[in-house]
Amino acid sequence: THFGFQQVPVGEKRQRVAGVFDSVASKYDVMNDLMSFGVHRLWKRFVIDLAGVRAGEKVLDVAGGTGDLSREFSKQVGPRGLVVLSDINAAMLGEGRRRLADKGVVNLPIVQANAEMLPFAEESFDCITIGFGLRNVTDKDKALRSMCRALKPGGRLLVLEFSKPTSQTLSKIYDQYSFKLLPLMGRLVANDEASYRYLAESIRMHPDQQTLKSMMDAAGFGRTQVYNLTGGVVAVHRGFRI
Numbered sequence: 199t200h201f202g203f204q205q206v207p208v209g210e211k212r213q214r215v216a217g218v219f220d221s222v223a224s225k226y227d228v229m230n231d232l233m234s235f236g237v238h239r240l241w242k243r244f245v246i247d248l249a250g251v252r253a254g255e256k257v258l259d260v261a262g263g264t265g266d267l268s269r270e271f272s273k274q275v276g277p278r279g280l281v282v283l284s285d286i287n288a289a290m291l292g293e294g295r296r297r298l299a300d301k302g303v304v305n306l307p308i309v310q311a312n313a314e315m316l317p318f319a320e321e322s323f324d325c326i327t328i329g330f331g332l333r334n335v336t337d338k339d340k341a342l343r344s345m346c347r348a349l350k351p352g353g354r355l356l357v358l359e360f361s362k363p364t365s366q367t368l369s370k371i372y373d374q375y376s377f378k379l380l381p382l383m384g385r386l387v388a389n390d391e392a393s394y395r396y397l398a399e400s401i402r403m404h405p406d407q408q409t410l411k412s413m414m415d416a417a418g419f420g421r422t423q424v425y426n427l428t429g430g431v432v433a434v435h436r437g438f439r440i
Protein backbone atom coordinates (compact mmCIF):
# COMPACT_ATOMS: atom_id res chain seq x y z
CA THR A 199 0.00 0.00 0.00
CA HIS A 200 1.00 3.63 -0.39
CA PHE A 201 2.26 4.21 3.10
CA GLY A 202 3.09 0.74 4.31
CA PHE A 203 0.78 0.77 7.32
CA GLN A 204 0.06 -2.89 6.72
CA GLN A 205 3.48 -3.71 8.11
CA VAL A 206 2.70 -2.01 11.41
CA PRO A 207 2.48 -4.57 14.23
CA VAL A 208 -0.69 -4.80 16.28
CA GLY A 209 0.51 -2.91 19.36
CA GLU A 210 1.79 -0.11 17.20
CA LYS A 211 -1.50 0.22 15.35
CA ARG A 212 -3.22 0.74 18.69
CA GLN A 213 -0.71 3.46 19.59
CA ARG A 214 -0.97 5.09 16.23
CA VAL A 215 -4.76 5.22 16.43
CA ALA A 216 -4.49 6.73 19.92
CA GLY A 217 -2.02 9.32 18.64
CA VAL A 218 -4.23 10.23 15.69
CA PHE A 219 -7.29 10.87 17.83
CA ASP A 220 -5.36 12.67 20.58
CA SER A 221 -4.09 15.02 17.94
CA VAL A 222 -7.36 15.59 16.05
CA ALA A 223 -9.81 15.69 19.02
CA SER A 224 -10.13 19.48 19.30
CA LYS A 225 -10.52 19.98 15.54
CA TYR A 226 -12.48 16.81 14.97
CA ASP A 227 -15.94 18.28 14.37
CA VAL A 228 -14.80 21.09 12.07
CA MET A 229 -12.68 18.70 10.03
CA ASN A 230 -15.59 16.28 9.65
CA ASP A 231 -17.73 18.97 8.09
CA LEU A 232 -14.93 20.20 5.90
CA MET A 233 -13.68 16.87 4.63
CA SER A 234 -17.08 15.41 3.87
CA PHE A 235 -18.53 18.73 2.64
CA GLY A 236 -21.06 18.34 5.42
CA VAL A 237 -22.35 15.05 4.04
CA HIS A 238 -21.38 13.10 7.18
CA ARG A 239 -24.46 14.67 8.75
CA LEU A 240 -26.66 12.94 6.15
CA TRP A 241 -24.86 9.62 6.61
CA LYS A 242 -25.47 9.86 10.35
CA ARG A 243 -29.09 10.84 9.77
CA PHE A 244 -29.52 7.66 7.70
CA VAL A 245 -28.16 5.50 10.52
CA ILE A 246 -30.35 7.22 13.09
CA ASP A 247 -33.45 6.59 10.97
CA LEU A 248 -32.50 2.98 10.25
CA ALA A 249 -31.78 2.33 13.94
CA GLY A 250 -35.42 3.22 14.69
CA VAL A 251 -34.77 3.74 18.39
CA ARG A 252 -37.95 3.83 20.48
CA ALA A 253 -38.79 5.32 23.86
CA GLY A 254 -37.52 3.21 26.73
CA GLU A 255 -34.78 1.43 24.77
CA LYS A 256 -31.16 1.03 25.84
CA VAL A 257 -28.62 2.17 23.27
CA LEU A 258 -24.83 1.96 23.21
CA ASP A 259 -22.77 4.17 20.90
CA VAL A 260 -19.37 2.48 20.51
CA ALA A 261 -16.39 4.59 19.36
CA GLY A 262 -18.86 7.43 19.75
CA GLY A 263 -16.20 10.16 19.89
CA THR A 264 -17.77 13.57 20.26
CA GLY A 265 -21.26 12.09 20.49
CA ASP A 266 -23.14 12.99 17.29
CA LEU A 267 -25.15 9.76 17.27
CA SER A 268 -25.58 9.57 21.06
CA ARG A 269 -27.09 13.03 21.15
CA GLU A 270 -29.86 12.08 18.73
CA PHE A 271 -30.57 8.78 20.45
CA SER A 272 -30.85 10.51 23.81
CA LYS A 273 -33.82 12.49 22.43
CA GLN A 274 -35.48 9.29 21.23
CA VAL A 275 -35.15 7.00 24.25
CA GLY A 276 -36.90 9.41 26.61
CA PRO A 277 -36.69 9.41 30.38
CA ARG A 278 -37.14 5.63 30.79
CA GLY A 279 -34.48 4.75 28.24
CA LEU A 280 -30.71 4.95 28.35
CA VAL A 281 -27.93 5.97 25.99
CA VAL A 282 -24.29 5.21 26.79
CA LEU A 283 -21.49 6.94 24.90
CA SER A 284 -18.25 4.96 24.83
CA ASP A 285 -14.88 5.41 23.18
CA ILE A 286 -11.33 4.24 23.78
CA ASN A 287 -9.90 7.76 23.66
CA ALA A 288 -10.14 10.11 26.64
CA ALA A 289 -9.46 13.26 24.59
CA MET A 290 -12.34 12.48 22.21
CA LEU A 291 -14.65 11.72 25.13
CA GLY A 292 -13.59 15.00 26.76
CA GLU A 293 -14.71 16.88 23.64
CA GLY A 294 -17.90 14.83 23.63
CA ARG A 295 -18.63 15.62 27.26
CA ARG A 296 -18.13 19.34 26.66
CA ARG A 297 -20.28 19.37 23.55
CA LEU A 298 -23.12 17.38 25.09
CA ALA A 299 -23.12 19.75 28.08
CA ASP A 300 -23.18 22.74 25.70
CA LYS A 301 -26.27 21.33 24.00
CA GLY A 302 -27.95 20.71 27.32
CA VAL A 303 -27.83 16.91 27.09
CA VAL A 304 -27.75 15.45 30.57
CA ASN A 305 -27.98 11.95 31.91
CA LEU A 306 -25.86 10.35 29.21
CA PRO A 307 -23.20 8.17 30.83
CA ILE A 308 -19.77 8.22 29.21
CA VAL A 309 -17.57 5.14 29.44
CA GLN A 310 -13.99 4.82 28.26
CA ALA A 311 -13.75 1.37 26.71
CA ASN A 312 -12.13 -0.65 23.97
CA ALA A 313 -14.68 -1.99 21.47
CA GLU A 314 -12.89 -5.35 21.60
CA MET A 315 -13.61 -5.78 25.30
CA LEU A 316 -16.77 -3.92 26.18
CA PRO A 317 -17.26 -3.79 29.95
CA PHE A 318 -21.03 -4.39 29.88
CA ALA A 319 -23.05 -7.36 31.02
CA GLU A 320 -24.24 -9.74 28.35
CA GLU A 321 -27.63 -8.82 26.80
CA SER A 322 -27.61 -5.21 28.05
CA PHE A 323 -28.66 -3.22 24.97
CA ASP A 324 -31.47 -3.09 22.38
CA CYS A 325 -29.32 -1.26 19.86
CA ILE A 326 -25.59 -0.69 19.37
CA THR A 327 -24.02 1.66 16.85
CA ILE A 328 -20.43 2.13 15.77
CA GLY A 329 -19.93 5.12 13.48
CA PHE A 330 -16.64 5.47 11.64
CA GLY A 331 -15.06 3.48 14.43
CA LEU A 332 -14.68 -0.16 13.35
CA ARG A 333 -12.03 0.84 10.83
CA ASN A 334 -9.77 1.92 13.67
CA VAL A 335 -10.19 -1.22 15.75
CA THR A 336 -7.26 -3.66 15.67
CA ASP A 337 -9.22 -6.92 15.99
CA LYS A 338 -12.51 -6.28 14.19
CA ASP A 339 -13.86 -9.82 14.61
CA LYS A 340 -13.31 -9.58 18.35
CA ALA A 341 -15.07 -6.20 18.46
CA LEU A 342 -18.04 -7.60 16.51
CA ARG A 343 -18.31 -10.53 18.94
CA SER A 344 -18.01 -8.18 21.90
CA MET A 345 -20.82 -5.98 20.56
CA CYS A 346 -22.96 -9.00 19.78
CA ARG A 347 -22.57 -10.24 23.34
CA ALA A 348 -23.66 -6.90 24.80
CA LEU A 349 -26.85 -6.95 22.69
CA LYS A 350 -30.08 -8.56 23.79
CA PRO A 351 -31.17 -11.41 21.49
CA GLY A 352 -32.95 -9.75 18.56
CA GLY A 353 -31.12 -6.48 19.27
CA ARG A 354 -29.52 -4.70 16.35
CA LEU A 355 -26.05 -3.51 15.47
CA LEU A 356 -25.51 -0.70 12.98
CA VAL A 357 -22.06 -0.21 11.53
CA LEU A 358 -21.50 3.06 9.68
CA GLU A 359 -18.18 3.00 7.90
CA PHE A 360 -16.31 4.00 4.79
CA SER A 361 -16.55 1.28 2.19
CA LYS A 362 -15.86 0.59 -1.45
CA PRO A 363 -17.26 2.85 -4.18
CA THR A 364 -19.43 0.80 -6.51
CA SER A 365 -18.41 2.52 -9.76
CA GLN A 366 -14.95 2.77 -11.34
CA THR A 367 -15.34 6.46 -12.15
CA LEU A 368 -16.30 7.36 -8.61
CA SER A 369 -13.49 5.17 -7.33
CA LYS A 370 -10.91 7.16 -9.34
CA ILE A 371 -12.22 10.53 -8.23
CA TYR A 372 -12.28 9.27 -4.66
CA ASP A 373 -8.64 8.09 -4.85
CA GLN A 374 -7.58 11.55 -6.00
CA TYR A 375 -9.58 13.13 -3.25
CA SER A 376 -8.33 10.98 -0.42
CA PHE A 377 -4.64 10.67 -1.33
CA LYS A 378 -4.14 14.25 -2.55
CA LEU A 379 -6.76 16.67 -1.30
CA LEU A 380 -7.35 15.09 2.11
CA PRO A 381 -3.72 15.22 3.36
CA LEU A 382 -3.46 18.76 1.99
CA MET A 383 -6.55 19.83 3.91
CA GLY A 384 -5.16 18.11 6.98
CA ARG A 385 -1.98 20.12 6.65
CA LEU A 386 -3.62 23.46 6.00
CA VAL A 387 -6.48 23.27 8.47
CA ALA A 388 -5.24 21.08 11.29
CA ASN A 389 -1.49 21.36 10.66
CA ASP A 390 -1.48 17.58 10.75
CA GLU A 391 -0.90 15.87 7.42
CA ALA A 392 0.04 12.50 8.91
CA SER A 393 -3.27 11.93 10.68
CA TYR A 394 -5.20 12.53 7.48
CA ARG A 395 -2.89 10.24 5.53
CA TYR A 396 -3.63 7.61 8.14
CA LEU A 397 -7.33 8.27 7.57
CA ALA A 398 -7.06 7.71 3.82
CA GLU A 399 -4.97 4.58 4.30
CA SER A 400 -7.23 3.07 6.97
CA ILE A 401 -10.18 3.53 4.63
CA ARG A 402 -8.43 1.59 1.87
CA MET A 403 -7.60 -1.28 4.18
CA HIS A 404 -11.07 -1.61 5.66
CA PRO A 405 -13.04 -4.70 4.53
CA ASP A 406 -15.47 -4.03 1.67
CA GLN A 407 -19.25 -4.40 1.90
CA GLN A 408 -19.41 -8.15 1.31
CA THR A 409 -16.46 -8.99 3.55
CA LEU A 410 -17.83 -7.01 6.46
CA LYS A 411 -21.22 -8.66 6.02
CA SER A 412 -19.57 -12.10 6.26
CA MET A 413 -17.65 -11.00 9.35
CA MET A 414 -20.87 -9.92 11.02
CA ASP A 415 -22.56 -13.19 10.17
CA ALA A 416 -19.58 -15.09 11.62
CA ALA A 417 -19.71 -13.01 14.80
CA GLY A 418 -23.29 -14.03 15.58
CA PHE A 419 -25.49 -11.65 13.60
CA GLY A 420 -28.30 -12.62 11.27
CA ARG A 421 -30.50 -10.95 8.63
CA THR A 422 -27.54 -8.66 7.95
CA GLN A 423 -28.23 -6.05 5.29
CA VAL A 424 -25.97 -3.57 3.56
CA TYR A 425 -26.99 -0.06 2.53
CA ASN A 426 -24.64 1.84 0.22
CA LEU A 427 -24.58 5.61 0.65
CA THR A 428 -22.96 8.10 -1.74
CA GLY A 429 -22.21 5.36 -4.26
CA GLY A 430 -20.59 3.07 -1.69
CA VAL A 431 -18.13 5.66 -0.36
CA VAL A 432 -19.91 4.83 2.88
CA ALA A 433 -21.97 1.78 3.80
CA VAL A 434 -24.28 0.95 6.66
CA HIS A 435 -24.49 -2.66 7.82
CA ARG A 436 -27.39 -3.64 10.01
CA GLY A 437 -27.60 -7.05 11.63
CA PHE A 438 -29.55 -8.60 14.49
CA ARG A 439 -28.20 -10.74 17.29
CA ILE A 440 -29.50 -14.24 16.67
Ligand code: SAM
Pocket residue numbers: 215219260261262263264265266284285286287290311312313314328329330331334335336
Ligand atom coordinates in the same frame (compact mmCIF):
# COMPACT_ATOMS: atom_id res chain seq x y z
N1 SAM B 1 -18.62 8.02 16.06
C1 SAM B 1 -18.05 9.36 16.00
C2 SAM B 1 -18.49 10.05 14.75
O1 SAM B 1 -19.02 9.37 13.86
O2 SAM B 1 -18.33 11.26 14.64
C3 SAM B 1 -16.52 9.31 16.09
C4 SAM B 1 -15.78 8.61 14.98
S1 SAM B 1 -14.04 8.80 15.02
C5 SAM B 1 -13.64 8.85 13.31
C6 SAM B 1 -13.42 7.23 15.46
C7 SAM B 1 -13.41 6.97 16.95
O3 SAM B 1 -13.04 5.61 17.18
C8 SAM B 1 -12.39 7.80 17.71
O4 SAM B 1 -13.04 8.60 18.67
C9 SAM B 1 -11.45 6.77 18.35
O5 SAM B 1 -10.95 7.14 19.61
C10 SAM B 1 -12.35 5.56 18.42
N2 SAM B 1 -11.67 4.26 18.53
C11 SAM B 1 -10.55 3.84 17.89
N3 SAM B 1 -10.24 2.59 18.25
C12 SAM B 1 -11.17 2.19 19.16
C13 SAM B 1 -11.37 1.00 19.90
N4 SAM B 1 -10.56 -0.06 19.78
N5 SAM B 1 -12.43 0.94 20.74
C14 SAM B 1 -13.27 2.00 20.87
N6 SAM B 1 -13.12 3.15 20.19
C15 SAM B 1 -12.09 3.26 19.35
